Amino acid sequence: MSSLHLAIILPFLIAIVIPLIYPFTKRIHTGWFVLLVPSALFAYFVSRTSDTANGGAVMEEMAWVPSLDIHFNAYLDGLGLLFALLITGIGALVVLYSIFYLDKTKEKLSNFYVYLLMFMGAMLGIVLSDNLIVLYIFWEVTSLSSALLISYWFTNKGSIFGARKSMLITVFGGFAMMAGFILLYVETGTFSIQSLIGQADIIMQSPFFIPAMILVLIGAFTKSAQFPFHFWLPDAMEAPTPVSAYLHSATMVKAGIYLVARTTPIFAGAPEWFWIIVITGLTTLIWGSVSAVRQRDLKGILAFSTISQLGLLMTLLGVGSSAFNANSLSESALYGAAIATAVIHLINHATFKGSLFMAVGIIDHETGTRDINKLGGLMAIMPITFTISLVGLASMAGIPPFNGFISKEMFFTEMLTVTSMNFAGVETWGYVMLAIAWIASIFTFLYCAILFFKTFFGRFQKEQFNRTVHEAPLGMLISPVILGSLVILFGLFPNLLVTSVIEPAVASILPHVPVEELSIDMTLWHGINTELLMSLGVIGIGSTLYLTYPKWKSIAIMQHSRDPFNRVYDKSLDGLSSSSEWITKLQMTGRLRDYFAYMLVFIVALLAYAFVRSNSFTLSFTATEETPVYLYAITFLLILSTIALLFMKGRIQLIITIGVVGFLMALLFAVFSAQDLALTQLLIETVTVVLLLLAFRHLPEVTKEIGSRVRKSLHISISIAVGILVFLISVSAFALRTEANFTPISEFFIENSYKLAGGENMVNVILVDFRGLDTILEVLVLAIVGLAILMMVKHRFKGGEDV
Template structure:
């Protein structure tokens, strides 16, 4: 595992350790510990600038699912380095800001930082991943963690609404993006981004290229809030201000831009890519800037401003992709300047918008409102905040000497250059590019002035403020001051970024455009003479001042419009219609009757399987290859059939349970006859524990209906039962009849040959469970754990309700904790024999566990056997005695087992092998001599503890419900 892998994992480790910070003496603010992670990462990535600048990418990989070409591979090139610096650098400032913004006495700050760290790690994973599937995993994790952050104040309805909307839209785009990734894999045969870029010729002209392109862009547009998917971003402003400053200005919304930049080498030079990226970007630019000027909430204004600026960067990336069309290098370099402008403005936007969000947070924090109609005259009261706001707003408006002015001028240059493109009917539409860019810049200037002037200038209105305003604490001022200073430094000294960050990022976005050792010319200067760009800027300032003055008086510039006919209205109406339709459909089949649900399931099973078997001529009944039926098998089968038929005719629940157990024991005998000892042992123990569980469950149920009324024959039940039994039997016989004519070679041969040579075990069944299919086993025990906790929670809730209705009698010497009365067996023989039997069963269970790798047994069987011994003890002596002898919290036992299983799998990554890979060897030990040691036994120990914890949690909790 490389340092890059560790950089991604570090925030997750710190998030997992957050609960420990609560236990520290004095309870310091957890933000100080959290800030270490992004600060350390920022320093590390700063130190990588010379390496990446020299043209040497840092690449590392950890095997994961190698058979599918999925590896946890990472790459640090110019583009990913730029984003990692933004994520870690601004992340450090945001955490510092939040220490003073979030009140640790009133807010759940530990939970806040857990969510923030999850997001930070996910974003690092997105920009560093070289494998598309891993990238997708981190991509969706950013949506989930942002959902949690937006809904942090979950008691607010608007916070829940905004969080749900953001996750619904971005996850939808993520799923579309995943489909695009799969299509790219089909075309290239690889999930590696580097290999896909090198194989771009295989994509161009392929029939799947356009669907893949559209699906990838759908993911990028939804994440980066491009029109018409932008509607989630304004509602996401319900999150705390540090979240808005981090996710919705500098990081998460930039993930879509990162994706477009990363895939530009693959799709550049394609008309569909050019028009979609640049067209959607320009529409988003003009729409966002026009909507921003109408807002009265400061954060809403910045939200639409962010949408507009993201559209600007997206448009630049689209214009820059045209360089891939030309074969002439000089022409390609001429149009690649748009990509340079996109990268530069991405950095400028991160710092000035982050500073402005923090300014708005300070205003809200110190005045109690973000309503611009109630604000004014704060210039003299909050001078430092005002200074930061001036720098941020003027940089956003594109006024010198700030960095935003330079990147805006470069944007004007790019749209003017677009008029000279003689490709894709640009002669017709090229004039619209500079017109839209200029108009959007006018609105940008106007809303920047609205934000600045109407918040800090004008009349002071203390009567409309909730709090007495004053300057913010120094801790809240330091982060926005630093970002405002960077906005000024980027403007005055752009050369600091030219060849350290911008040029390496351009080389990553447009690889192959230059020869080996050549570099892009990155020349960013304030003055180029009286160019059209200068006159466009002067026009922006003049028209922007006019719009600013007319804005309060002109309805079209200040009216929010009818929400009913807006995109939000369409979203709400569509979502409401889906909810009503799904409720109507669900009410039709969710009747509350288990019988109805089983009818649906079994009917579907019979119809679908029967149709498939008939369509492909799958029924093949050839008895020539069947083995003869022995007398023992016939006798066991007859007993099994009689017991199964007798179950529905049983007159009591106890008899029904005994007959059901008898069916299971007959199946166990079949496993014994067919020489499957592992299955026989498992089935026997499962039946024993199941009978106990059934007895505990049926104890609480009402009497059987047949005890109240005669048994009725139901034709529907009979037909479905007959159909399911017949269908399963025919499929099993058909599979058996196929014999050697089966189109696929049996996999059993591989396991029989490889179980010892590759996994060091002679018990093939156990080797499959803990080695070859260990991942399946781990997921199964996780599911078991979740189920047991669900049962535990439901029973505890039921017990609490009963205790409220029937409070325990005070002074009773039989009362136990929780108001329960001890229940135990009065059978002296059972109690006496259980003392000896319990130790015999436990000893045998441990033997099964340790011997399971080479002989019948294993962690699953051993865990069930141990549970059976503990259940016997509980039945004979009662739960309280059992708990005093075995003072264990079985939920913690289960958690320990899951942790051991997971850490065993994770440990393999340390040695550079896939997750859950195992090793074995033969070592000489004192007394024991030569012994085989296998790491699979450690994983099996996790299975053993999980099974014991799950089984005892369920049985003991059901047994407590008296």
């Protein structure tokens, strides 16, 4: 096992160990042991930065299911390294924060850290997997583990509701994404992402291109809370704050961003990719920023701000994808600069949003509320938390000298570039896109101001709190202080990570554009230009809106903090529940014959479709031989017995006649030299007849059912359909044997039964060796039925009375 594989699996291994050591860590917080995992992994990935420098990459292979082209291949390039550093670095800070946030005497910490490590390992698996199926498996593990983390406080109904919502939406997106992956495989014959990138031209010519692209994007949009799938994220804020800081600001919601970035070289050649991503990103950006202003809960504001920022990142990736359609290298570099901006803002967002979630967690932890209508005047009481919030909110609002200002200015630059872009009709809508981006930035400034001033300024109302409010303990402040310091550091020295992290990540997304062509050189002061004037306009208009906030906050739309799309979700869930109940009542009638009818209708429909679709009907009697007279007699008796079943009134007569049919079938098997089948059929028929006679002896007489004529007609139709279909399949299978290129499968077993399995009885070898798994499952089913019968007989009487 390679070091990259070990890095992915290590969190899962430690997650298995945690419940075993938890009983022995009562005196020490379990988080101190867990902290070693992300810290060690972060140090490991820092040591691998030399492998990705100058666009380098490392592939470490491990075969898993080679017959299906499923390989656990770990691929480390600039993009994977960037996300791995975020996952482990932010993960270490979150674990440190949780040590002081979660009370070891009141919380079930073993569960929390098992779920957290599961999530960390799954995220590493996503960003380091080269195989799409392996990526999908880890993708769904993140959905499962995140739902477990959201519902960690399972006694809270809101936690269960939020976990279920996130699970339903993200798993739905995962299924869609998997379908897209399968379409890509159908066209190319590979699940390897790097191989798919090499066949991008072939994929674009495929009729599956658009469906595969849309399905993959559905997976990305649901995971990254893009409009209209965004509404699961605010309800996920019922999770403990360490979970929100980790999953919903820095890692899980970035998985969709990663997927879009990773598949950009595959799909970006199509204008549909550009338009879908840009329109979705801008819609999410403006919707999230406006919705954040309506919130009264601190985590609610941060949730919608995260949605908005994810829309900004998606917009940048969409704009940057136009580099694949540029007419020259210089034009590709011009358009591709948006990808560099996305990578830079990805890092900046993780730092300032992570610190803000932790600051909000401190406020909630120390005051017992997140309602901005109750908060106020905390600046003097919680000065360190105030400073952390000031730095994080100023960065998110795009105010210098913090890192968010730099990436916001670069975002404006890229949107200005769109206005002059000559690609797929963009020039018509370029200024509309620019206006949406600028308006969204105004609302971003506004909700940052609301959160900041409503929380830390004004009058402190002591009576609103049921506890003594004070600053958080030192341990809880370490992680947000580190993140806040990075916000300042990356603002004052913005080029610190350019050569080691940013350029390799951009090179992974834009393999055809040399990094030196992009000229990634950031600075706080870039002169008086359009971007700076746009920023001044954002600050000016945003400040005016905040100062007039008391006058317009009573507008009807401002009184509804819940996203309107929740109504659609609620109605859909109610409709799904009621329709499921209706279908269940329709199907679960309690009649065995109805269950058989449903199964047979499905089987007939499926086989008939496959039969017609494959044009398999063939009729040929060239290989037929003369039929002996006794076969006519046996066949006549078989048909006569079968028809007689329709006219039987009593159960005993029915059972006896069914037995006759079974024994006649055994006779046919014996005539055609299938002695094993004949013996099996005889045993089954004997046991069946005896058991049915014993059981039916205790049943009441058959009564005529209401509507039996309609039911009988339906059953007759189904029976005829089954008979016709089986007849056609049998005739076609017989005719197929006469074709010159047909090789019966029996020849394989004749040649290999002794050679491969060492058995002289071919039937036994097929059952035990070639179809051993089927046989084991059949034996398992029989064993379960046998146990059930044994328990029923054992408990039939208790103390001499029926139970």
